[in-house]
Amino acid sequence: MLKVTGLEAGYGVSQVLFGMGFEVPRGSVTSLIGRNGMGKTTTIHTILGMVRARGGDIQLEGESITALQPNTIARRGIGLVPEGRRVFPSLTVEENLVATSRPGGADGWSLERIYDLFPRLKERRGQFAATLSGGEQQMLAVGRALLTNPALLILDEATEGLAPVIRADIWATLRRLKELGQSILVVDKNLKEMAPLVDRHHIVEKGRVVWQGSPQELAANEDLAHRYLGV
Template sequence: MLEVNDIHTYYGDAYVLQGLSLKLEQGQILGLLGRNGVGKTTLVNSIVGFNPPRRGSVVFKGEEISRQSSFETVRSGMGLVPQGRRVFPTLGVEENLLVAERSPERHGWTLERVYALFPRLHERRNQRAKTLSGGEQQMLAIGRALMTNPDCLIMDEPSEGLAPIIIQGLWEAIGKLKEQGLSILLVEQSAHLALKLVDYVHVMSKGQVVYSGTPQNLLANEQIKSSYLGI
């Protein structure tokens, strides 16, 4: 579904991603873990097209996309749930969803289906997004991405700043997306949350992947957990 091959990404003169590679298989949830500042969001920006890599390639469904603009990447089937939600604050809930709507013929995501996944959004459908709680805004950000009917969904720190009971509901929803076969790249700082969902995991440090393996193997590796995840 998605291949990142030896990418090198900069912010000005700052060398952030230093030869990073990963592969997301069809129907898989791939976890990307690491502490703050290691380059996780830079990787997301490189994939989506906000900050393209200077070297290396990003291949999505067999097509090179590393020189595409972000709207072309989304049009090709990449959905993004950005860090910090970034909903449109002055638009209503339903307006936020409809503004991202693309043909449901791809995967069948409609307003009704998003509301079935997140009933709270249906209850709040006429409220402005800025009046929602953090958890409701995160539901809206996920629902908005699903309305693009993506083949692949990138989720950047979806648990950030949320209460445990809200996170539990979100994780149940992501689990349902997994059951439906959606390919997901889950970027998380919280390892114990991510490892409940992912099929395979990469750990990042200083712009590189320093560990790759199954959730079970990572849980058993005390050195990696201590050195790179603070566990």
């Protein structure tokens, strides 16, 4: 599905990624984890073309997308749930959902399927996004990304700052998406909540992957978790 090889990127004279590499197999849930400032979000932004790669390659479905513009990459099939939600506050819930939607065929995501997934959004379909709670805005951000009918869904700190009960709802939704075959790349800090969902973790340290393995393997290695994650 997604293959990142030897990726180098940064901002101005500062290099952030130093040979970043990992894969997201089709239908799997893959994570990037690590302390703040280690390059996880920069990796996401480089995959999306928001930061230009200085070296390496990014392939989606076997074709390089490294040099493409962000709008072209999005149309190739990558949907993003960004850190901080970033919904359109002056648009209604429904306007937010349809603003960037793309047809997905008979089995694709539609407005009604999103409302089935998030009944709360259907109840608030006419409300301005600015009036929603943080949890409702996150549901809206997930729904908006799904309505682009992505081959790969990327979530960057999607549960950050949410109440535990709302986090549980988001993780339950992601488990349902996995059951439906959605390929997912997730950046998050909540290892315990991710464990039932993620197939493979990748620990990011100073712009490169320093370890990869299953949630069970990570849980069994306390020294590793303490060294790189501070847990």
